Amino acid sequence: MLIELNGISKVYVRGTEEVHALRSVDLAIDDNEYVSLMGPSGSGKSTLMNILGCLDSPTEGTYRLNGTDVSRMNANELAEVRNSRVGFIFQTFNLLPRASALQNVELPLIYNGQRRKVRRARAIQALERVGLADRMTHRPAELSGGQCQRVAIARALANGPSLLLADEPTGNLDSSTGEEIMLLFDALHEEGNTVLLVTHDPVIALQAERLIRIHDGRIASDEQLA
């Protein structure tokens, strides 16, 4: 089992009010699954995604990633997990604007302590995988939205993560570019990657093999598609 959530709760204190973003969520995702996570805003899906991506820690419950309990890890250990196990893909791409495509892809390899030669080779390989071999020296401003998202995907792939975590990956793209990106996710899944898509677009969500709906901090439904 790749992901095992047991009784995960997350409580924020906003002013004097307690916000229960997640209420005792149990969830298991296997290797090489292709999962969509849907829910309206405020449903807790962002919180769940942050916890799954080790950007945030749960208030209660345990989270095992590849069999390791990550729910009680400190900031340094979480950084290592994010670096080597998780590949993030964001709606707004989150590329460093002053760095070239290649330098952006190299970033997680730098934090992984890779030597210059190795990281250059692996970054080039990742960019070739997403079809951007000819755009490596371009900066994000010189690339189209679809190309930026490809760079972001290459960056997510760089360290060979166990989990690709995509948050509204087509949200900032026109529909035809969005479809291209979805085809890329399909292909990455075919190659053996575990993909988790967070979205509120049903068309996108239905491309996955499993659809989880979340509502009011609880899992409302969990169904296998196709």
Add this chain to the structure above:
Amino acid sequence: MIFLEAIRIALGQIWVNKLRTALTLLGMMIGVGAVVGIVSIGEGMRQFVIDEFGKLGGAQFVMITPQYMQLKDGRWVPNPRYKPLTMDDLAVVEQSSDRLAAVLPSMNSGANLRYRKASYQTSAAGTLPEFSEVYNWEVAEGRFLINADLEKLRRVCVIGQEVREELFGLAPFLGREVKLNGQRFTVVGLMEDRQTFGENWGDQVLVPVTTAQRRLAGNKYIQAMVAHAKEQEDVPDITEAIEKALKKRHGPEASYQIVSGRSILEQVEQTILLLKLVVGGIAGISLLVGGIGIMNILLVSVAERTREIGIRKALGAKPVTLLWQFVIEAMALSLTGGALGVAAGYGLGEGIARVISHYSELNFPSIVSPEATLFVLALSIAIGLFFGIYPAARASRLDPVDALRSE
């Protein structure tokens, strides 16, 4: 590896905001420049005093004067135990230690010089043939005083450049007779040009001390004497030996003032050190201002780059890695500013030294030692570290979720 990367990122960041960087560097540069400039002037002043002292016979001299007056109940009154010095005393002092190079009398009297229609008012100094060697002051033409002049009480004199100019102009002077206080003296030599502490030695008229006593003062006394040690380290021992010898000769009651050049030099050095510390300390405050400027700019930088910090954290940057990234950025700023400041301070010191030299006609140096340069650079790095650590810690402690959400 990550460390090198942090340096690269920091330098890149510094380069991106050129104007902002330039202004921050300027703040640091002014602070460091002020400190370096002041220290270099202070060091130059010290060197200047030591050099000029060297021309006066250096710190090796010990001056002995009879105490004519003494301080009693807050007023200066004649000293009842006053005992004038004679050439016999000088002989005694000469015998007091074998580490003495020479003992010279000090015997000055007002002198009115006349040659034909020209006249010149100065003072004549009675001295010994050793004078030239002790003060390292050579004759330019003719000869210096010799022992025979003293033994025979010859009325001869050696004159300075200014005396020659005033009395003779360009006319020949060697062997000519001048009138010194109405008595005829033959000019036998001309001293070379010389200045110390900006004072011209050219107005001097040197005569045999014995002639000065007999012809000019009319008594057998000398006003003071100056003993010169062979080595500076011997000065305290020699001072003691002279005091002992004089007490032995004149009884324990005899009171003489014995001052060594070494003690004067030590006092001067202490004064200059104090000056350097006080003024340098005041200038150091501007270094603090420079440091605060760095802190300010880093806080702005952290705020502006919150999202970038979030991205880096999401990709696996550890808190300590980000801490280093910003601390290195601060240190790179402060070190660059410091290096520019050293250059500016060097220029400032050099400029001030030239202005002083120009207006005072002294040869006043400005000195920046390698030790001082290294110290200031190390201090600059320390300032970067000190003022960079807080903004850096703020960056490293940012919550990745919040940081990613910021615009």
